[in-house]
Amino acid sequence: MAIKHVIIGGGTAGWNAITTIREIDGGNSEIILVSDENPYSRMVLPYYLSREIGESHVFTASETRLGQLKVETRLGRRAVSLDPNANKVVLDDDEEIQYDNLLIATGSSPVRAPIPGADAPGVHSFWTLDQARQLAAELQPGTRVAMIGAGFISFTILDSLVQRGADLKIFEIAPRILPRMVDDTGAGIVAKWLADKGVQVQAGAEVTSIEESGGAKVLKFKGGPDVEADVVIMATGIKTNLEWLEGSGVEMNAGILVNDFLRSSESNIYAAGDVAEGLDCVTGEKAIHAIEPTAMQHGRVAGANMAGVETVYSGSLLMNIVGVLGLEIASFGSWDDPEAEVIEAVQPDRPAYRKLLFRGDRLTGAIILGSEGDVWTTNDVGILKGLVHSGNELSAWKEQLRKNPFDVKRAFLATGAAAALLPKTLLGRPSVPERDIAVSS
Amino acid sequence: MKALKIIPENCTGCMRCELACSYEQTGTFQPSKAVIRVSAFESHTSYSPYTCPQCAEAWCMTACPVEAIVISPAGAKDVVNDICVGCKLCTIACPYGTIFYDADLHKAFKCDLCGGQPACVSACPRDAIFYEEVQVTDWVGPFAAERAQAPGGPLAVGVN
Ligand SMILES: Cc1cc2nc3c(=O)[nH]c(=O)nc-3n(C[C@H](O)[C@H](O)[C@H](O)COP(=O)(O)OP(=O)(O)OC[C@H]3O[C@@H](n4cnc5c(N)ncnc54)[C@H](O)[C@@H]3O)c2cc1C
Ligand code: SF4
Ligand code: SF4
Numbered sequence: 259m260a261i262k263h264v265i266i267g268g269g270t271a272g273w274n275a276i277t278t279i280r281e282i283d284g285g286n287s288e289i290i291l292v293s294d295e296n297p298y299s300r301m302v303l304p305y306y307l308s309r310e311i312g313e314s315h316v317f318t319a320s321e322t323r324l325g326q327l328k329v330e331t332r333l334g335r336r337a338v339s340l341d342p343n344a345n346k347v348v349l350d351d352d353e354e355i356q357y358d359n360l361l362i363a364t365g366s367s368p369v370r371a372p373i374p375g376a377d378a379p380g381v382h383s384f385w386t387l388d389q390a391r392q393l394a395a396e397l398q399p400g401t402r403v404a405m406i407g408a409g410f411i412s413f414t415i416l417d418s419l420v421q422r423g424a425d426l427k428i429f430e431i432a433p434r435i436l437p438r439m440v441d442d443t444g445a446g447i448v449a450k451w452l453a454d455k456g457v458q459v460q461a462g463a464e465v466t467s468i469e470e471s472g473g474a475k476v477l478k479f480k481g482g483p484d485v486e487a488d489v490v491i492m493a494t495g496i497k498t499n500l501e502w503l504e505g506s507g508v509e510m511n512a513g514i515l516v517n518d519f520l521r522s523s524e525s526n527i528y529a530a531g532d533v534a535e536g537l538d539c540v541t542g543e544k545a546i547h548a549i550e551p552t553a554m555q556h557g558r559v560a561g562a563n564m565a566g567v568e569t570v571y572s573g574s575l576l577m578n579i580v581g582v583l584g585l586e587i588a589s590f591g592s593w594d595d596p597e598a599e600v601i602e603a604v605q606p607d608r609p610a611y612r613k614l615l616f617r618g619d620r621l622t623g624a625i626i627l628g629s630e631g632d633v634w635t636t637n638d639v640g641i642l643k644g645l646v647h648s649g650n651e652l653s654a655w656k657e658q659l660r661k662n663p664f665d666v667k668r669a670f671l672a673t674g675a676a677a678a679l680l681p682k683t684l685l686g687r688p689s690v691p692e693r694d695i696a697v698s699s
Numbered sequence: 700m701k702a703l704k705i706i707p708e709n710c711t712g713c714m715r716c717e718l719a720c721s722y723e724q725t726g727t728f729q730p731s732k733a734v735i736r737v738s739a740f741e742s743h744t745s746y747s748p749y750t751c752p753q754c755a756e757a758w759c760m761t762a763c764p765v766e767a768i769v770i771s772p773a774g775a776k777d778v779v780n781d782i783c784v785g786c787k788l789c790t791i792a793c794p795y796g797t798i799f800y801d802a803d804l805h806k807a808f809k810c811d812l813c814g815g816q817p818a819c820v821s822a823c824p825r826d827a828i829f830y831e832e833v834q835v836t837d838w839v840g841p842f843a844a845e846r847a848q849a850p851g852g853p854l855a856v857g858v859n
Contacts, residue, residue: 299764301764302764302784302786305784305786310784315782315784550788551792554761579790579791586787586800629802630802631802636731636790637736639796639800640791640794640795640798641796643791643793644793644794644796648794667749668843671747671839672844672846673840675840676839676840677836677840679794679795680755680835684756687755687756687757688757688760688761688770689761691766
């Protein structure tokens with residue numbers, strides 16, 4: 259009998275696992291996808307919000323395509339419990355599904371600040387397509403938008419809100435913006451850039467409640483004047499979707515603990531993406547990297563292993579990039595490592611910042627800021643990522659970087675980073691575009 | 700598969716490859732839009748071009764959330780502008796630093812081997828760039844490493 263793979267969650271990780279299984283087995287297995295939502299990519303939602311793309315552009319697979327890939331679906335349905343001893347998942351309509359291999363790829367959900375009024379109508383999260391639709395429908399030129407939280411997700415939609423003509427104000431409870439993506443110096447440069455462009459961002463602002471007054475929202479602050487808004491967006495963090503696994507016995511820390519094959523404590527249960535706590539290739543420890551590239555890589559490696567091709571994962575690299583009104587902001591690896599040796603520089607004449615973090619002669623983390631139109635920014639973003647990814651010893655070039663932290667491209671070339679990177683592959687081949695995967699009937 | 704072979708020893712730093720590349724790619728001479736870029740070593744006495752090695756993994760292509768990167772008939776990983784949303788993920792997924800973001804078009808851009816007739820190859824007057832059946836390798840590393848003893852002063856503007 260054909261082996262039966264059950265995938266819970268059809269986001270980036272789940273979808274990549276499915277395509278990888280099909281690239282390998284050409285249809286010689288049973289795949290059942292259980293997902294609360296149809297497969298799409300969340301990180302494309304900001305471009306839907308700005309109306310640069312239509313709704314169809316966000317989907318990764320249509321139901322027709324899933325059918326062509328011989329994927330049986332349970333869409334709009336949720337897994338509610340797991341019994342590893344019986345190899346069985348239970349869905350919210352009591353259906354029980356048996357599996358040979360299970361992939362848990364249920365991602366994360368947004369959390370709202372626990373304040374009165376947080377769940378009232380007109381207060382939005384921005385995480386799912388449904389939420390994006392609701393917010394998109396409420397925006398008109400001049401709409402007063404108050405966004406609570408100045409972290410990565412908030413910044414991914416900042417440009418879209420400005421493009422839609424929103425009158426935007428952003429509030430962050432932490433003493434500075436982007437607390438989990440850049441350091442103080444970087445945050446200062448971003449804050450100044452936004453202020454110069456007329457976007458109001460206030461750090462150290464604690465919203466205590468959201469009230470209703472004459473059809474508008476009123477944000478109350480600890481020790482500050484009220485702010486009125488038409489629309490409130492809460493971008494106050496995320497949590498991993500693990501509740502349904504309680505009592506299952508699958509080993510969990512902050513996420514599902516997985517080994518180098520993306521297997522959990524149960525050998526036929528895999529986890530991938532935001533829910534998985536797997537190897538960090540820079541620190542060698544386990545971590546959750548709730549980012550798109552990790553979800554993609556986990557999905558592909560888990561998929562290969564599920565399809566019987568033993569594939570070792572060398573770990574994920576934390577990386578984020580976001581542009582706000584023409585300023586590019588990116589960080590890589592252990593960019594906030596307090597024990598690292600730091601080399602940094604800010605250009606006096608333009609908003610350009612490089613921070614290089616070393617453990618010994620290895621670059622283990624980096625932050626880069628610069629104008630999107632600056633050729634040096636476009637050049638160095640990928641080079642910095644590559645230097646961290648390669649894990650190469652920079653030796654003499656470290657001293658050169660101390661003199662000029664902007665000289666990263668030559669350090670990359672001269673230390674043979676490209677040679678070190680060529681054999682460092684995931685599966686050693688690109689994903690096959692989904693339309694080209696041949697499936698036997 | 701045919702690929703670009705770079706012989707840095709032959710490069711004189713004339714930058715014609717960058718100019719030809721930007722012209723082929725954008726219709727104007729703007730080295731900042733070139734996808735082959737020349738670096739200087741030894742205080743500007745030696746030079747080498749560097750571009751996408753069309754790596755086997757194609758990190759850029761696999762990372763793209765909207766499948767905007769495809770393999771062209773020439774075997775290049777190529778960005779389809781109409782599909783690209785400009786999210787920049789590919790620019791950090793690629794570890795070679797060879798796919799870039801175009802701030803004017805809001806799209807990613809990279810070497811597409813000019814559809815099989817690379818402009819840089821014809822533009823180079825000194826046999827530093829070839830397009831032939833060849834195993835992908837680190838063409839520039841050993842050359843650059845030899846010249847690393849004297850890293851030299853700050854880079855001149857205009858040389859990437
Ligand atoms: C607006 C926005 C912008 C972003 N921008 C970036 C970016 O620029 N770069 C970046 O790296 N990352 C970005 N991210 C994060 C990125 O989208 C996530 O890391 C990625 O989607 C994780 O993939 P995943 O497959 O683990 O989870 P998800 O994509 O969240 O998929 C999980 C799926 O599981 C389903 N599900 C959940 N629970 C159950 C259940 N019990 N039963 C059945 N199905 C269930 C969900 O409905 C969903 O379909 C962004 C996210 C958002 C919201
Ligand atoms: S741009 Fe980078 S990831 Fe893409 S094919 Fe070239 S080297 Fe590989
Ligand atoms: S910038 Fe374009 S090509 Fe690159 S990952 Fe995003 S959508 Fe894909």
